[in-house]
Every structure is written in C-alpha cells, then in structure tokens.
Amino acid sequence: MISCKALLPAYGIISSFQVLLRHRSMSTLSYVQRIKLLQALKEDDDKIVKVRESGRVLPFVAKKPLISMPEMGQTAQTLRWISFSDLQRLYPSEDLASRSILLNVADTGQACFTADLPGGAGVAAAAQAALGGKFVDPRAALFLCCPGRRPAQCRTRFRCCTGATRSTSVRAVEPLRSRPAGHAKNCPSCETVQYPMTSPVGITMITDAAQTRALLVRQGRHPPGMYSCVAGFLEPGETIESCIRREVAEEVGIDLDEVGYMGLSTGPSTAVS
Template sequence: MPWPLARMARYVQQCKYLQQLKDNDDICSKAFERGSYLLFSKEKPLLTRKDQETPFQSVISWRTFHEVEPFNPNVKQSSVVLGVSDEADIAPLFVCSVPPETEKKIESAFNSTFVDMRRALFSLSDDENQHVSRGYSMISWDENIKFCSYCGSSLDRKISGCSKVCSQKCNPLKMTHYPQIHPVAITRVLNHSLDKILLVRQPRHPKGMYSCIAGFMEPGETLNDNIRREIAEEVGIVVEKIEYFQSQAWPLPQPSLMMACTAVAMPGSEEIDIDKEELEDAKWFSKAETQEALTRVIKNPKILRENEKGELVIPPHGAIAHELVKNWLNQYTPTKL
C-alpha cells in the first residue's frame, strides 16, 4: 500500500538526517548524548527477552548514552552511527563495544544478556536483525581497519565511524575508505514442474539441516552469471528463468549482501552431480517433505541444536533461506515462465 504523505515526508527526513550524521562531524558530535546504543561484547549483542511467553524471541536492549558511559568512557570516540529511529523526533542510533570483563555487570544492571550472534539473528524481528547485522559489521570494520590499503599510512576516523581518510601519502588524492560488503547469491532451485525444491547440505550445517545453494560473486559477474555458475559447479544442474526475490544483510563470516533468487532447472538437467569438496549432500524435496521440515523448525527452533534423530529441517526464521522455502510453499507463482 502507498505510504501516507506524512510517512513519506518523515522517511525523507530520516534519510537526510542519517547522511548528515555520517558526513558532518559537528552534527554527529552533538548527537551522542541523545542517542540510543546497541552494545556488543566482542561478537555478542546485548538483547533482552521479548516476553515470558515467547522464550525464543528477543529484542535489542537499547541503552542511553549515560547508561553506556560508565562501561566505556570513550563512547564518543568509539561509537559508530547505526541509523536513526522511526520515532517522531528521529533520534540517532549508535553501536558501541564494551570490554568483555564488563559483561556480567552490564547484564545485571539492565536485566539483559549478551547473546551469540547466530542465536541473536535467529531470534530477532527483521528490523532488529538488520540493526544487529549492520552494527556488528560496522563496529568490526572500525576496530580492525586502521591503515590505508594504498600506502600503509594510518587512517583518520570520521567522528561517525562510517568512513576513514588516509592521514598522509594519499591525502592529495582524498583517499576515503568505506566498509566493504561481499555480494552473495542464494537460490532456491526448482524442478521444471515447480513441485520440488533442491536443497543442499554442507558439512558445517547442524545435523539434519538442508538449505539453498549460495555462493560469493566474482569480479565481473552478473547476478545471473553467478547463479548459473554456482549451481552448475555444486550440483551439476543447468538453470534458466532466474527471478529476483529479496535481499538480506548478513554479517557472518564477513559482511555480506545475500541476494535471494529463484531458478528453474532446464528440462533434462535435473540429475544431481554434487561437488563433494563443497557439499555433503543435495536432494530434491517434495512440498510435503519440505513443509514438515519447516513446521519442525517453527515449532521448536532449538531443534537445530538438539536434532539427535537427524530429522530434516531448514534454516530458522532470520535466515533468508527460510523465507525462500516458506514463500515457495505458501504462495510462489512464477512471473516469467
């Protein structure tokens, strides 16, 4: 549905203010004390349980500047702009690291918990999942990238933490460094009749879990080129009729943009020939089998850690592979077939 005019105006205002926070040191420096903070201890974000009745669902434990400062006195020098709130006053959002030795005190003070990243991403809403993904990616880049990749000189940090400028040799060239992301295509492969889905299993997957084929894009590749190549390499299938579905930021093992698509196997190219260096297994699954796998993980997200029987499961809510499979089961209709 179209947005109301007031909502559209506020969205434009949000985007403009966020850009000012990133680029204008004066505006950013004045925003710290009225901001809300997402805290990380190493790779663990600070979350709190949504409510007692939904133990598998969490929310970000946003903290104020004055709550964070006792645990990180350098909060203004080390925080990174994360975004802006959707409230009427459009407050700034920041991400900040705290020393691991302060974990217990912070958890006790705010009745919250520092949670493993994967558990966090699978327990948050889509919007908060995006905050945590961006927050971890930005704070990691800010803490780890200290030197110019062109000349080796130290980098000067913008107050926002969203970019850095070479301090010496590259200065005449105005070499500005930004966080990098890695594009990944993740694809639900369907048979030509559209009644089966190809799911694959990697050795690192939890017991019983199958997912969609995914692979990093190479320089010079289009999205379609990448999808065709990865599927041919990993399962020996040639696909056609590629359609874009949606995208998701994903921070592990490195900041990535997951671009989810659908591809249909060409007639005569549905026999699987797996790359045993990449995959442990790959199978065609019917809608009935896939629905059972989806139901298992929805009813019991802990099954991914406690699947002693090795029952078929798919990735949980929070992973874009989950949405690809669920959409195929519930409402997928091709637009280009």
C-alpha cells in the first residue's frame, strides 16, 4: 500500500478534450491535465489520429532508441525526438501510424510516441544519417542520456520505450502443454515457453496533511454504502509510485505529494498488489 499526502490541484478536474486542447495553446499543462489528456487519447482512436500528425516521435530500430550526438564542446546526449510528419516523409511507403505507440503527453500538451522502424542495419544507417543521431543499446543510452538523474527515472523511461516496441507473435496454433512442475507451458511445435502473466497493482490511502481525513472513491459496480481506496494496474515502465500518482490524477483529479511506499502483498487475482 502507498500512503500519500494530497495537495489541492492547481486546476479543477477537466474531462473535456476540447478544453484541454484550448488550454494547450495558452500555457503548459498541469500534471493532472496531462494525465486526463493521455487518458482521453487512449480511449478514443479518432483523437489519436488527430494529435499524431502534430506529435513527436522517438524512433527505434531493433529495440534501439535514437539519441542525438553531442555538439562541439559538449558531452551530454539526449533522446532524438522528431515530428511524426517529418518521420513519415522519410518513409513514405511505410504505415508508421500502425508501428507507433503512445508514450505520454508533454507539459506543452504535445503527444509523444515511439515508432519501431522496419528493417535492419541498412535502414538504421540511413535513418541515422537522415535524422542526425545514432541508434544505441537502451542500456547504454541510460548512461549516455541521463547523467545526474535518478537511475530509476531513466530506467522507467527506457523500459517504457523498449517494452512498447516489442510485439509477440503466435508461432503455432496448438494447445500448450503444461510443464511437469506446472509453472509454465510449452508449445509442442516450436518449444516456446509461456509463463503466467503477472499484473502488478498499486493501491493508496490518500490523506490530508494532518492525516486525520482520508479520500475514498466509489465505483458504479460497488454495492450501496461501499467505498474504496484508489487503485489501478501498473503500465509498462511505471514504478509503483508513478502508477499511484497517475491513477489518483485519473480518478479524482488530484496531484499527490510525498508518495511513500508502505509494503506489498500477494492477491488472489494479481501477482502483486
């Protein structure tokens, strides 16, 4: 469970996608507004199509992110973002929209994606020359792009990117066979091993600064008189703390302060809760 102290949000809960877009042109968005916009984009395919054209993309080739090369006299390197429209012009015959994954929303309101470019070494070399960067191993990019930052933040960012570009293909349509120990199953044709899926969950008790009052929520499926703490599943690349902060912003429109880890336990329907 996570124990948190809640701060009043700088803005009220905004559920209207149009209001968020209007605010985007005036100033930067608050954390709660970015999460509300991200949630709206995930739930509406038409909105994703509209914002993708004006969004920015972090290209990948073979799970390697593109980083910029340092300028003369500098050593720090950064992730090499490019506009989606510019990237599509470099690959006019490719459907990059189907190869892109929504990562987050910047404080300016711009949608940020990752795109797994097709091809191997030849494509990587051509892309590096055209985009002015270099595709590197994600673990190396942690050290090249994130000097002085907390390692957890950097790992989270790159794990999100590499996880988003990874896909799973069905090699053989046959019933899986359980291993003798029962901990995994094998495909009889290709010998691919399948392990049980884990679904980590974060749950939090939100209190005021004095810890005398708690904020509870109620869902439509709850029976009369039932309330609960805010909870939700971790998304790829999230820490338990970032999951809690996002879920609270989504459900009650509050930006949390002092998110503190209390402990973990196993549940009957999830691996960790």
